[in-house]
Amino acid sequence: MMKIIGTAGITLISVLAFGQDSLFILRGTWEQIPEATEVLRLNATSNWSEQNAIVERDEGVASNLVIVNADSTSHQWSLLIGVNEGVTIGPGETAVVELPALPMGTYRLGLIDGEGNGLGAHSMLQVGLQTDANLDLFHWNLCDWETDQMAAWNNGTEPDPSAPYVPNYFSINEQVYPTTLEDPNALIDVALGDTCWIAVANHGKMDHVLHFHGFHVEVLTSNLQPSRIGWSKDTVPVKTGEGMTLQLVANQLGTYPVHDHNLIAVTNAGFYPGGMLTQIIVNP
Numbered sequence: 145m146m147k148i149i150g151t152a153g154i155t156l157i158s159v160l161a162f163g164q165d166s167l168f169i170l171r172g173t174w175e176q177i178p179e180a181t182e183v184l185r186l187n188a189t190s191n192w193s194e195q196n197a198i199v200e201r202d203e204g205v206a207s208n209l210v211i212v213n214a215d216s217t218s219h220q221w222s223l224l225i226g227v228n229e230g231v232t233i234g235p236g237e238t239a240v241v242e243l244p245a246l247p248m249g250t251y252r253l254g255l256i257d258g259e260g261n262g263l264g265a266h267s268m269l270q271v272g273l274q275t276d277a278n279l280d281l282f283h284w285n286l287c288d289w290e291t292d293q294m295a296a297w298n299n300g301t302e303p304d305p306s307a308p309y310v311p312n313y314f315s316i317n318e319q320v321y322p323t324t325l326e327d328p329n330a331l332i333d334v335a336l337g338d339t340c341w342i343a344v345a346n347h348g349k350m351d352h353v354l355h356f357h358g359f360h361v362e363v364l365t366s367n368l369q370p371s372r373i374g375w376s377k378d379t380v381p382v383k384t385g386e387g388m389t390l391q392l393v394a395n396q397l398g399t400y401p402v403h404d405h406n407l408i409a410v411t412n413a414g415f416y417p418g419g420m421l422t423q424i425i426v427n428p
């Protein structure tokens with residue numbers, strides 16, 4: 145383990161080789177959800193952002209990732225959630241973890257300790273999705289949140305595991321509608337005839353069933369439902385823990401909603417419209 149100050153040189157060198165190369169575990173406030181006091185995020189720099197940073201890698205190439213735990217408590221990091229075991233990183237410590245060579249796809253990474261996961265420090269690894277400059281690439285980190293559980297973590301207690309799970313917020317890239325429309329990664333804004341890819345990761349406890357108005361999307365990759373690769377549907381279930389890559393061909397003009405088909409997931413604290421709702425805008 146190295147001290148934080150020791151990572152500067154490593155970060156500088158490896159940024160040249162791989163692009164986004166460090167993630168900082170940071171604690172801060174989340175303006176989107178008034179009931180949430182402090183949350184945790186994976187940020188690209190030591191500056192706080194309420195949106196988790198994504199990591200991009202080339203297909204089939206192993207690499208390193210530097211994780212800086214700038215939080216005051218210990219966390220457990222997993223570079224491929226559900227595949228690799230966690231690495232414990234103490235407060236103020238830095239770990240260099242190796243990312244294996246992977247096939248093209250969208251993968252989850254982040255904290256797997258109760259507090260780290262419950263307060264939202266999780267994001268996606270995009271492998272081999274940046275290859276074509278003509279392709280528009282978007283990403284949706286999906287999550288559901290129960291603010292009572294988050295308050296428990298903030299008070300230093302564990303949420304009651306036997307209590308019913310009643311999430312009251314639903315987000316895309318840590319934004320809830322209508323703010324999703326201000327996020328250039330969540331809002332699909334393309335030109336007629338464009339082909340775009342959408343990297344989707346479900347970090348929540350619920351499955352999220354995405355309903356596209358106006359378009360059928362094709363499943364290009366999926367870690368939990370590989371039998372659905374190649375399917376072209378207007379409704380796509382994204383299971384809890386899943387990473388999926390979708391292809392959308394913008395073959396008609398207009399503005400179309402896309403949203404979780406669970407009605408509770410298109411509300412903010414019970415008020416419609418909100419939550420996991422964004423738009424596809426196809427321009428002439």
Ligand SMILES: [Cu+2]
Nearest residue numbers: 355356357403
């Ligand atoms: Cu719909």
